[in-house]
Amino acid sequence: MPTLQEFNDNLIQQTPAMPIVLSEPVPLADLPTPALIIDLDVFDRNLLQMQEYLEGHGMGLRCHTKMHKCPIIARKQLDAGALGVCAAKVSEAEVMQVNGVSRILITSPVVTEDKIARVVKLASTNPDLQIVVDDASAAGQLNEAARKADVVVGVLIDLDPGMGRTGIETGLPALTLGKYIGDECQHLRFDGLQMYAGNCMHIEGYEQRRDKYLHIMEKGQVTRSLFEDAGIVVPVFSGGGTGTYNIEPGLGLLTDLQAGSYLFMDIEYRDIGGSKSELFDDFEPSLFVLVTAISKPQQRLITVDGGFKSFASDKMAPQFRDVEGVIFHWGGDEHGIVQLNNPSVELKLGDKLPMLTPHCDPTVNLHDYYYPVRNGLVEEIWPITGRGRSQ
Amino acid sequence: MPTLQEFNDNLIQQTPAMPIVLSEPVPLADLPTPALIIDLDVFDRNLLQMQEYLEGHGMGLRCHTKMHKCPIIARKQLDAGALGVCAAKVSEAEVMQVNGVSRILITSPVVTEDKIARVVKLASTNPDLQIVVDDASAAGQLNEAARKADVVVGVLIDLDPGMGRTGIETGLPALTLGKYIGDECQHLRFDGLQMYAGNCMHIEGYEQRRDKYLHIMEKGQVTRSLFEDAGIVVPVFSGGGTGTYNIEPGLGLLTDLQAGSYLFMDIEYRDIGGSKSELFDDFEPSLFVLVTAISKPQQRLITVDGGFKSFASDKMAPQFRDVEGVIFHWGGDEHGIVQLNNPSVELKLGDKLPMLTPHCDPTVNLHDYYYPVRNGLVEEIWPITGRGRSQ
Numbered sequence: 001m002p003t004l005q006e007f008n009d010n011l012i013q014q015t016p017a018m019p020i021v022l023s024e025p026v027p028l029a030d031l032p033t034p035a036l037i038i039d040l041d042v043f044d045r046n047l048l049q050m051q052e053y054l055e056g057h058g059m060g061l062r063c064h065t066k067m068h069k070c071p072i073i074a075r076k077q078l079d080a081g082a083l084g085v086c087a088a089k090v091s092e093a094e095v096m097q098v099n100g101v102s103r104i105l106i107t108s109p110v111v112t113e114d115k116i117a118r119v120v121k122l123a124s125t126n127p128d129l130q131i132v133v134d135d136a137s138a139a140g141q142l143n144e145a146a147r148k149a150d151v152v153v154g155v156l157i158d159l160d161p162g163m164g165r166t167g168i169e170t171g172l173p174a175l176t177l178g179k180y181i182g183d184e185c186q187h188l189r190f191d192g193l194q195m196y197a198g199n200c201m202h203i204e205g206y207e208q209r210r211d212k213y214l215h216i217m218e219k220g221q222v223t224r225s226l227f228e229d230a231g232i233v234v235p236v237f238s239g240g241g242t243g244t245y246n247i248e249p250g251l252g253l254l255t256d257l258q259a260g261s262y263l264f265m266d267i268e269y270r271d272i273g274g275s276k277s278e279l280f281d282d283f284e285p286s287l288f289v290l291v292t293a294i295s296k297p298q299q300r301l302i303t304v305d306g307g308f309k310s311f312a313s314d315k316m317a318p319q320f321r322d323v324e325g326v327i328f329h330w331g332g333d334e335h336g337i338v339q340l341n342n343p344s345v346e347l348k349l350g351d352k353l354p355m356l357t358p359h360c361d362p363t364v365n366l367h368d369y370y371y372p373v374r375n376g377l378v379e380e381i382w383p384i385t386g387r388g389r390s391q
Numbered sequence: 392m393p394t395l396q397e398f399n400d401n402l403i404q405q406t407p408a409m410p411i412v413l414s415e416p417v418p419l420a421d422l423p424t425p426a427l428i429i430d431l432d433v434f435d436r437n438l439l440q441m442q443e444y445l446e447g448h449g450m451g452l453r454c455h456t457k458m459h460k461c462p463i464i465a466r467k468q469l470d471a472g473a474l475g476v477c478a479a480k481v482s483e484a485e486v487m488q489v490n491g492v493s494r495i496l497i498t499s500p501v502v503t504e505d506k507i508a509r510v511v512k513l514a515s516t517n518p519d520l521q522i523v524v525d526d527a528s529a530a531g532q533l534n535e536a537a538r539k540a541d542v543v544v545g546v547l548i549d550l551d552p553g554m555g556r557t558g559i560e561t562g563l564p565a566l567t568l569g570k571y572i573g574d575e576c577q578h579l580r581f582d583g584l585q586m587y588a589g590n591c592m593h594i595e596g597y598e599q600r601r602d603k604y605l606h607i608m609e610k611g612q613v614t615r616s617l618f619e620d621a622g623i624v625v626p627v628f629s630g631g632g633t634g635t636y637n638i639e640p641g642l643g644l645l646t647d648l649q650a651g652s653y654l655f656m657d658i659e660y661r662d663i664g665g666s667k668s669e670l671f672d673d674f675e676p677s678l679f680v681l682v683t684a685i686s687k688p689q690q691r692l693i694t695v696d697g698g699f700k701s702f703a704s705d706k707m708a709p710q711f712r713d714v715e716g717v718i719f720h721w722g723g724d725e726h727g728i729v730q731l732n733n734p735s736v737e738l739k740l741g742d743k744l745p746m747l748t749p750h751c752d753p754t755v756n757l758h759d760y761y762y763p764v765r766n767g768l769v770e771e772i773w774p775i776t777g778r779g780r781s782q
Binding site: 001002004007008020024035066088089091109111114134135138160164165166167168292295296297301303308310312313332333334335337349350352361362366378381387 | 394398412423457479499502529555557559560589684685687692694699723725726
């Protein structure tokens with residue numbers, strides 16, 4: 001009989017994390033659907049393209065693992081040159097660290113005893129671990145726990161970009177917290193600032209997005225100057241994402257970009273528009289859910305086997321990659337009802353078809369495995385080890 | 392190195408399914424959040440109440456495991472008197488059968504070779520296994536696979552209630568399929584009909600719901616009569632759900648109810664209204680997501696650690712169980728931003744609070760474990776073994 005802590009530790013340590021190599025390659029059409037598939041050729045291009053773009057503009061890539069939840073993919077990003085990864089939550093960081101990823105920034109603050117203890121435990125074997133703080137009292141608790149464990153934890157002060165999600169107010173409140181950490185928290189190492197303008201990422205239209213982003217980040221710039229004027233070095237200023245990857249270098253404020261979605265892309269990002277075209281197609285979609293047509297109850301309808309349990313439903317519906325002239329309607333948890341207006345391809349029972357995903361992060365978080373595909377064949381299966389680790 | 396089939400088999404057989412008994416009970420406030428919790432007292436009441444109500448009205452309960460995904464809960468329902476369970480998909484049925492549940496009806500049709508093989512394999516050791524069919528060609532394929540394996544598979548003909556999701560058209564098309572199965576499919580056992588009026592379950596207002604349900608089910612009644620007039624016995628007529636549980640007995644058409652949500656309840660069902668009160672409160676909510684307040688970036692806002700990855704987002708937002716005068720706004724994948732209009736309780740950083748779930752089925756499907764609570768203590772943890780098994 002485990003304690004709760006032993007149960008949690010086992011959960012993180014025992015979840016499969018290595019590729020499962022199949023004894024023989026499997027054609028796409030033999031996969032049990034709904035199946036989350038990755039087009040490896042596109043994936044590889046996206047991986048390199050973002051890395052090269054940022055390097056060419058003097059920025060680092062601190063890729064966000066909340067999107068893919070997969071140590072295998074995190075290691076590929078690090079191997080390609082990323083300076084580290086982000087984890088949204090403590091348990092996601094635990095999954096990454098247990099599986100060989102050390103340069104981790106936890107991008108949400110922790111305030112309770114149990115989570116603080118878990119952060120300190122991670123830091124006790126990983127000097128590269130960093131976490132954001134946005135509250136003096138919570139920073140004090142973290143410092144005290146670190147002191148007791150004789151550990152130093154790297155922290156970034158999280159700045160609220162005005163979206164009211166996490167982060168302390170920019171300007172003096174942030175500086176006051178910075179001084180408190182420097183003066184009172186000997187077991188916290190001030191590594192810099194984080195300002196993630198999540199309220200900008202999906203603004204439609206490149207110019208509108210850029211204008212709002214520049215406006216919002218002005219307060220970040222002022223805050224950094226306040227720190228520097230007070231003699232506090234700011235080695236890291238982390239933030240931004242896929243939607244601002246080509247805006248940020250012009251501003252020159254951040255040291256590294258917290259991008260995630262660029263690797264898979266999704267309908268939501270595609271539709272925000274690019275700097276040169278109506279669609280944001282700087283990166284191509286590499287992630288799809290393969291579904292099967294399983295019922296044809298009415299003449300102009302055909303039903304596929306994916307619904308709310310296979311696709312994120314916080315935004316739009318999924319779309320077929322290779323079929324036009326049809327509309328996908330949610331058919332509940334398990335199904336999609338496809339309205340056959342003027343289909344570009346005849347859809348028949350048993351057809352297996354890839355669909356573009358609406359919002360990639362919560363779509364990934366519904367699935368346990370990736371089926372990476374090259375030349376129509378799946379050679380190995382990648383566990384989504386961090387799936388469900390939202391704690 | 393496994394084959395794809397060995398990989399699938401391992402996945403179903405090796406996923407934990409037994410309660411994990413903790414070495415010492417854990418207070419609710421010590422759980423790592425977001426955590427999916429069950430109020431066991433309410434859960435037990437709901438479990439018995441539906442069973443007794445249906446028994447009192449001469450109906451069976453064929454509870455839907457797509458809602459809870461948990462063999463532990465399925466066994467409790469069977470122990471209480473349910474005549475069997477429903478599974479939405481083949482892999483869900485596999486999870487149930489591997490874990491000791493045999494009376495299973497798969498409520499979605501299968502049409503591809505791989506899924507048909509899996510159904511036949513289940514039936515080869517489980518004569519109680521049933522699956523719906525809605526297409527003659529697919530029925531023929533299933534029959535042929537069953538013949539080769541020298542197995543008989545029980546089938547129900549799925550009738551489309553006009554929602555166009557799955558099911559064959561009521562009336563003559565259904566009868567033609569029934570005759571085809573009786574005449575040509577010696578390895579299929581015709582067990583009856585299914586007509587799940589999913590298009591009725593969430594109609595607001597009891598009278599409106601009842602009227603639409605009765606109208607829709609007329610075609611089911613006509614279809615059953617057609618079968619009987621043709622000399623085909625219809626032992627089972629399965630359908631209905633939580634939203635029509637107290638309408639169906641007055642109609643007397645179905646032999647059993649495919650209810651799921653009654654056990655947990657959710658905001659979506661609560662808001663449809665009951666026969667005697669404005670809210671549908673015949674069953675009380677027993678399922679909650681425990682979240683923690685982790686950031687307070689602005690005066691009138693506080694942020695909790697649950698977003699799209701902890702709550703279903705296909706319908707409304709979650710609501711606090713014990714706090715009024717606040718509004719939950721989605722804060723993305725990982726967070727909820729709580730607007731403090733006129734809070735009935737002061738909310739502070741570190742507070743852990745239970746939230747009512749928006750739509751229970753896809754909420755459950757985000758989590759790996761239930762934390763059942765009685766008297767404020769968690770004594771064991773229940774794996775959600777079927778989570779992610781949507782294949």
